[in-house]
Amino acid sequence: MRVSIKDIAKAAGVSHSTVSRALSDNPLVSTETKERIQRLAREMGYSPDAQARSLVMGRTQTVGVVVTTLADPFIADVLQSIENTAQSHGYCVILASSNADPDREIAAVKMLHSQRVDGVLVLSSRVGALYQDHLDSLAVPVVLLNSHSEQRGLYTFSVGVDNLGGGYTATAHLTAAGHRRIAYVRGAAEHSNDLARFGGYRRALNEADIEFDPALVVPGTGGADGGEQALPVLLELPKQATAAFCYNDMTAIGLLRAARRKGVSVPGDLAVVGFDDIPLASYVEPSLTTVAQPTGEMGERAMKMVLDLLVEGGKNGGDVANIVVQGALVVRMSSGALRLPGAMESDRGKG
Amino acid sequence: MRVSIKDIAKAAGVSHSTVSRALSDNPLVSTETKERIQRLAREMGYSPDAQARSLVMGRTQTVGVVVTTLADPFIADVLQSIENTAQSHGYCVILASSNADPDREIAAVKMLHSQRVDGVLVLSSRVGALYQDHLDSLAVPVVLLNSHSEQRGLYTFSVGVDNLGGGYTATAHLTAAGHRRIAYVRGAAEHSNDLARFGGYRRALNEADIEFDPALVVPGTGGADGGEQALPVLLELPKQATAAFCYNDMTAIGLLRAARRKGVSVPGDLAVVGFDDIPLASYVEPSLTTVAQPTGEMGERAMKMVLDLLVEGGKNGGDVANIVVQGALVVRMSSGALRLPGAMESDRGKG
DNA sequence: TTGTAGGCGTTATCAC
DNA sequence: GTGATAACGCCTACAA
Numbered sequence: 001m002r003v004s005i006k007d008i009a010k011a012a013g014v015s016h017s018t019v020s021r022a023l024s025d026n027p028l029v030s031t032e033t034k035e036r037i038q039r040l041a042r043e044m045g046y047s048p049d050a051q052a053r054s055l056v057m058g059r060t061q062t063v064g065v066v067v068t069t070l071a072d073p074f075i076a077d078v079l080q081s082i083e084n085t086a087q088s089h090g091y092c093v094i095l096a097s098s099n100a101d102p103d104r105e106i107a108a109v110k111m112l113h114s115q116r117v118d119g120v121l122v123l124s125s126r127v128g129a130l131y132q133d134h135l136d137s138l139a140v141p142v143v144l145l146n147s148h149s150e151q152r153g154l155y156t157f158s159v160g161v162d163n164l165g166g167g168y169t170a171t172a173h174l175t176a177a178g179h180r181r182i183a184y185v186r187g188a189a190e191h192s193n194d195l196a197r198f199g200g201y202r203r204a205l206n207e208a209d210i211e212f213d214p215a216l217v218v219p220g221t222g223g224a225d226g227g228e229q230a231l232p233v234l235l236e237l238p239k240q241a242t243a244a245f246c247y248n249d250m251t252a253i254g255l256l257r258a259a260r261r262k263g264v265s266v267p268g269d270l271a272v273v274g275f276d277d278i279p280l281a282s283y284v285e286p287s288l289t290t291v292a293q294p295t296g297e298m299g300e301r302a303m304k305m306v307l308d309l310l311v312e313g314g315k316n317g318g319d320v321a322n323i324v325v326q327g328a329l330v331v332r333m334s335s336g337a338l339r340l341p342g343a344m345e346s347d348r349g350k351g
Numbered sequence: 352m353r354v355s356i357k358d359i360a361k362a363a364g365v366s367h368s369t370v371s372r373a374l375s376d377n378p379l380v381s382t383e384t385k386e387r388i389q390r391l392a393r394e395m396g397y398s399p400d401a402q403a404r405s406l407v408m409g410r411t412q413t414v415g416v417v418v419t420t421l422a423d424p425f426i427a428d429v430l431q432s433i434e435n436t437a438q439s440h441g442y443c444v445i446l447a448s449s450n451a452d453p454d455r456e457i458a459a460v461k462m463l464h465s466q467r468v469d470g471v472l473v474l475s476s477r478v479g480a481l482y483q484d485h486l487d488s489l490a491v492p493v494v495l496l497n498s499h500s501e502q503r504g505l506y507t508f509s510v511g512v513d514n515l516g517g518g519y520t521a522t523a524h525l526t527a528a529g530h531r532r533i534a535y536v537r538g539a540a541e542h543s544n545d546l547a548r549f550g551g552y553r554r555a556l557n558e559a560d561i562e563f564d565p566a567l568v569v570p571g572t573g574g575a576d577g578g579e580q581a582l583p584v585l586l587e588l589p590k591q592a593t594a595a596f597c598y599n600d601m602t603a604i605g606l607l608r609a610a611r612r613k614g615v616s617v618p619g620d621l622a623v624v625g626f627d628d629i630p631l632a633s634y635v636e637p638s639l640t641t642v643a644q645p646t647g648e649m650g651e652r653a654m655k656m657v658l659d660l661l662v663e664g665g666k667n668g669g670d671v672a673n674i675v676v677q678g679a680l681v682v683r684m685s686s687g688a689l690r691l692p693g694a695m696e697s698d699r700g701k702g
Numbered sequence: 703t704t705g706t707a708g709g710c711g712t713t714a715t716c717a718c
Numbered sequence: 719g720t721g722a723t724a725a726c727g728c729c730t731a732c733a734a
Contacts, residue, residue, distance in 0.1 A: 004711055015721045020713060030719060045488060050465040051402040051411065052711035055726045060402065065446075070431040071630075073424065080421040083448050087455075092462055095416075095446045097434045104438075111443055114401040137396060253634065260636070279422075283604065285611070285636050355727055366705045371729060381703060403727035406710045 003044045011044065012037050023048070054116065062092050063119045063306055064112035068100045073278050074295060075123050078145060081299025082121060089307055091118075100125065109134045119306035122147050132156070141309035143302045146293075148192045155315060159302040159323040163193050166291040166327035167200020170245050170273045173289070173329055175208035177336055179243040179271060182210070185230045185255065187222040187247030194247055197275060201245055216241055220251050227254025231262060234270070242270065243335075249274035249281050249290055256284055256334065267336035277330055286333035294325050301325065354395045362395065363388050374399070405467065412442050414657055415463035415471045419451045424629050425646060426474050429496060432650025433472060440658055442469075451476065460485045470657035473498050483507070492660035494653045497644075499543045506666060510653040510674040514544050517642040517678035518551020521596050521624045524640070524680055526559035528687055530594040530622060533561070536581045536606065538573040538598030545598055548626060552596055567592055571602050578605025582613060585621070593621065594686075600625035600632050600641055607635055607685065618687035628681055637684035645676050652676065 005023070009016040014033065021029045022037035023046075029037075054060040063086055067075050083093050094115055096108035105125070112120055119141045127135070127149040135142045136154045144158040174182050184201045187194040198217070205212055218233045220226030227246060234241050246252035252274030259266050266272055266286055274281060277292035301323055356374070360367040365384065372380045373388035374397075380388075405411040414437055418426050434444050445466055447459035456476070463471055470492045478486070478500040486493045487505045495509040525533050535552045538545040549568070556563055569584045571577030578597060585592050597603035603625030610617050617623055617637055625632060628643035652674055 006711080016711090017713085017722080018720060020711095021720090024713085028719065033719085047461070047464045049406075049467060049711050051405045051467060052726090053713075054402045055400075055406060055711080055728090056713045058726080070421070070427040070434075071424075073422075073427075076421040076424075076427045079446075080448060083421075083446055084450075087447070087458070087462075092466060093446045095430075095434055095444045096438070097431060099435075107438075110398065111438075113398045115443065116400060116402060257634075280631060280634055283608075283631055284634060357727080367728085368706080368730080369704060371727095372704090375729085379703065384703085400727050403710090404729075406712090406727080407729050409710080 003046050004049070005046075008037060008041055008044060008046060012040055060116045060118055061090060062094055062115065062117045063121065063303070064094045064096060064108075064115065064117040065121045065123065066096045066098055066105065066108050066112075066125065067123045068098055068125050070097060072124065073280075074146075074276060074293060077295035078123060078299040078302075081296045082303045085300045085303035089303075091303075091307070098125070102128070102131065105131050106134050109138065113138050118310055119143070121145055121302055121306065126150075127153075141306050143305050143309075145298060145302045146193075157305060157309070157321050157323075159298055159305065159325070161293050161298070161327050162324045163196030164200040164203070166275060167197035167245070168204045169200070169327070169329050170197075170275060170291050171201045171204035172207070173331070173335060174243045174245065174271060174273060175204055175210065177243075177271065180208075180210050181213075181216065181239060181241045181243070183216040183218060183230075183234055183241040183244040185218050185227060185244055185246040185251050186220045187226070187251065189219070191222075197245075197247060213239075220247055222248060222251065224250045224254030224257065227251040227256070228258040230255055231258035231264070235262070235264070243267075243272070244270060245273045245275075247275060249276040249278045249288060252288055252290070252334070253280060253284055256286070256288070260285075266334055271336045272334040274334075275327070281330075282332065284334075289332045289335035290330050291327040292330045293327055297325055354397050355400070356397075359388060359392055359395060359397060363391050411467045411469055413445055413466065413468045414442055414654070415445045415447060415459075415466065415468040416474065417447045417449055417456065417459050417463075417471065417476065418474045419449055419476050421448060423475065425497075425627060425644060428646035429474060429650040429653075432647045433654045436651045436654035440654075442654075442658070449476070453479070453482070456482050457485050460489065464489050469661055470494070472496055472653055472657065477501075478504075492657050494656050494660075496649060496653045508656060508660070508672050508674075510649055510656065510676070512644050512649070512678050513675045514547030515551040515554070517626060518548035518596070519555045520551070520678065520680050521548075521626065521642050522552045522555035523558070524682070524686060525594045525596065525622060525624060526555055526561065528594075528622065531559075531561050532564075532567065532590060532592045532594070534567040534569060534581075534585055534592040534595040536569050536578060536595055536597040536602050537571045538577070538602065540570070542573075548596075548598060564590075571598055573599060573602065575601045575605030575608065578602040578607070579609040581606055582609035582615070586613070586615070594623070595621060596624045596626075598626060600627040600629045600639060603639055603641070603685070604631060604635055607637070607639070611636075617685055622687045623685040625685075626678070632681075633683065635685075640683045640686035641681050642678040643681045644678055648676055 005016045005019040009019045019037055022034045070076050086093050098105040098108050121143050123145045125147045127147055129151050132151050132153045142156045146160050218230045252272050255272055264270055274288050274290035277290045281288040281290050356367045356370040360370045370388055373385045421427050437444050449456040449459055472494050474496045476498045478498055480502050483502050483504045493507045497511050569581045603623050615621055625639050625641035628641045632639040632641050
C-alpha cells in the first residue's frame with residue numbers, strides 16, 4: 001500500500017496538517033514532534049505525491065523538452081546538459097520527440113500542456129507560425145535552443161551559438177594559414193544558420209583583403225552527401241580552391257570521404273574546416289578541424305533561463321533576452337596544422 | 352486564465368459531471384449536449400489537467416527512463432525508440448540521467464517515485480543490490496534494457512541482445528573466411544556482456560575445429576584505448592593472429608587506429624570485427640564489419656513490455672519474462688569483404 | 703440523461 | 719503548536 005500523510009498522521013496520533021508541516025520543515029511545529037514524524041515517514045517509506053502537490057501549488061517542478069531527433073549527437077549532448085541542470089535544481093524533464101513532423105510537434109506541445117509543465121525548451125527545430133502559436137498558448141516560458149523561429153513568440157526566448165562569429169573564426173583560420181582561394185560549402189538552403197555562417201566567411205575574406213568569388217560558394221545539403229557532391233564541383237573550378245569551409249561537420253566529412261576516393265590529399269591539396277565538433281570529427285582521417293559548439297554551456301544556460309523566467313513572470317516584454325554563446329575553434333589535421341591530433345577524446349559507444 | 356471543466360460547465364449551463372462525461376465520450380450523454388460541450392471546450396482552449404486526473408485515476412500515463420549517459424549513441428537510439436512507442440500509446444516519458452553515479456541513480460528513482468510513474472526502464476546500467484531495492488520499492492514494473500543486474504528484482508524484467516549469439520556470428524564470419532588464428536579483444540573485465548560474447552567466440556572456434564589458444568585473448572577496456580593497447584600485444588604473438596573479434600566497436604576502432612599508425616593493413620594483415628554498429632562504424636577507414644544491435648526493436652519491445660505488465664499486474668512470478676533480441680552481422684570492409692561499403696547510412700550531426 | 707456528493711493527496715487559511 | 723476545513727481539477731458512484 002502507498003502511504004500518505006494521513007497514514008502517518010494516524011500512526012503519529014496527530015492531524016494530517018501537522019504532518020504536512022513537519023515534512024516541509026515548517027518552524028511552527030515543535031522540534032520534538034517534527035523529528036518524530038520525519039522518522040516515522042522514513043520508516044513507513046513515505047514518498048510525497050508530486051501530482052497532488054502540483055495541484056494545489058500550481059507548479060509542477062517540471063519542464064518539457066521537445067527534440068527533433070535524439071540520433072543527432074549535438075541534440076543528445078545538449079539534452080544531457082539540460083537534464084543535469086534541471087535535476088540539480090529539483091526539476092524533472094519530460095521528453096517529447098517530434099521527428100520534425102509538424103503533427104507530432106503540436107501533439108507534443110499538447111501533451112506538455114496537459115502535463116502542466118512550468119516551462120518548455122525546444123531543440124534544433126524550425127519553429128513555424130503554427131507551432132509558435134501553440135507554444136504561446138501554453139503561457140509558460142519557452143526557450144528555443146539552436147532553433148530557427150519565423151515569428152517572435154510572446155513567451156519565447158532563445159539560446160544559440162554565434163554562427164557568424166564561428167564562420168568568421170573558421171575562415172580566418174584558413175586565411176591566416178595563407179589560403180586565398182577558400183570555398184564555402186553550404187548547408188540546407190535558406191537556413192538562417194547557413195546564412196550567418198556564410199556571413200562570417202565573407203567577413204573573414206573581407207578582412208584579409210580577399211575578393212569574394214561567387215564561384216567558390218557551392219551548394220550542399222547539411223548531410224554527408226552534400227559534401228560528397230561538392231568535391232567534383234570544386235575540382236572543376238577554373239581556379240582551384242586550396243581550402244574549404246563547410247557548413248557543418250557532416251558536410252566536411254562527406255567532402256573528406258570524396259577527397260580520399262578521388263585521391264585529393266587533405267590538407268595538402270585541400271584544407272577542410274567544419275562546424276559543430278561532433279564526436280565523429282576527431283575520428284575521421286584526417287581528423288577534422290572544426291568550430292565546437294559549447295553544448296554543455298548551451299543546455300545549462302537555456303535551462304537556467306527557464307528557471308529565471310519562472311521567478312520573474314516570464315512574459316517577453318520587448319527587450320530581447322536572447323543568449324548567444326561563442327563556439328571554439330578546434331584545430332586538428334584537416335586544416336593543415338602541424339601538431340599531432342589530441343588524444344582520444346571520448347569512449348562513446350561502449351556496448 | 353486556465354479553463355477547467357467547471358468553467359465549461361458554467362458556459363454550457365450544465366453540471367461539471369456532464370462536462371466530464373461529454374469530454375470522455377461517455378455514452379450516457381446525449382449526442383447533442385456532447386457535441387455542444389466538446390465544441391465549447393475547443394473554443395475555450397480547454398486542456399485536461401493530467402495531474403488532477405492521475406490523482407483520482409491512480410495512473411499517471413507516464414514512464415520513467417533512467418539512462419547512464421545520453422552521449423552514448425546506442426542509448427540515445429534506444430531512448431528515441433522508447434519515446435516513440437510511449438507517445439503512440441499515450442504515455443509520456445520522464446527522463447532521468449545518472450551518469451552511472453550511485454547517488455544520482457537513487458535520487459532519480461526517488462524522483463520517479465514521487466512522480467508516480469507507472470513503470471520504469473533502466474538503460475545500460477549495472478544494477479547493484481541497493482539500486483535494485485530502490486527500484487523494487489516503487490512497486491511498478493521495471494524493465495532493464497541492456498543492463499547487468501546482480502540480483503533479481505520482484506518487479507524486474509529485462510530486454511537485451513543475444514551476446515552469445517552475436518559473438519558467435521561475428522567469429523563464424525571470420526572462420527568462414529578461412530581465418531584460423533582469431534584473437535578476441537575483451538571489454539571491461541568481468542562484465543557479463545563480455546563473458547557472453549567471449550562464449551560465442553569460443554563456440555564458433557569449436558564448431559570450426561579450431562583449438563582455443565588463450566594467448567589470443569587480450570585484455571581491453573571497452574573504449575578505444577583498449578583496442579589501441581591490444582595491437583602491440585597481438586603483434587608480439589609468436590604465432591600471428593590474422594583476425595580479431597573485438598568486444599565492441601569502440602575497441603575495434605581503437606585497434607584500427609593503432610593498426611594504421613603501425614602500418615598494419617586492415618583487412619590484409621588483420622581482419623577486424625566489432626560489436627554494436629555505432630554510427631562511427633560506417634565512417635572509419637576501413638569501414639567496420641560489426642554486429643548491429645537492433646536499437647529500435649529493443650526500445651520498442653521494452654516499452655511494450657512495460658505496457659503489457661501494466662495491464663497484467665506486473666509482479667514477477669518466477670517465470671522468467673526476459674526478452675533476448677538478435678543482433679545482425681553488418682559486413683563492411685574491415686573483415687575483408689570484397690563488396691563495396693553501403694551508401695552513407697545517416698546524416699547525423701546537422702548543425 | 704443529468705445533477706449531487708465525495709474523494710484522490712497535498713498545502714494553506716483559519717480558528718483554537 | 720495544533721487541528722479542522724477548504725481548496726486544487728478531475729472522475730464516478732449514487733440519486734433523481
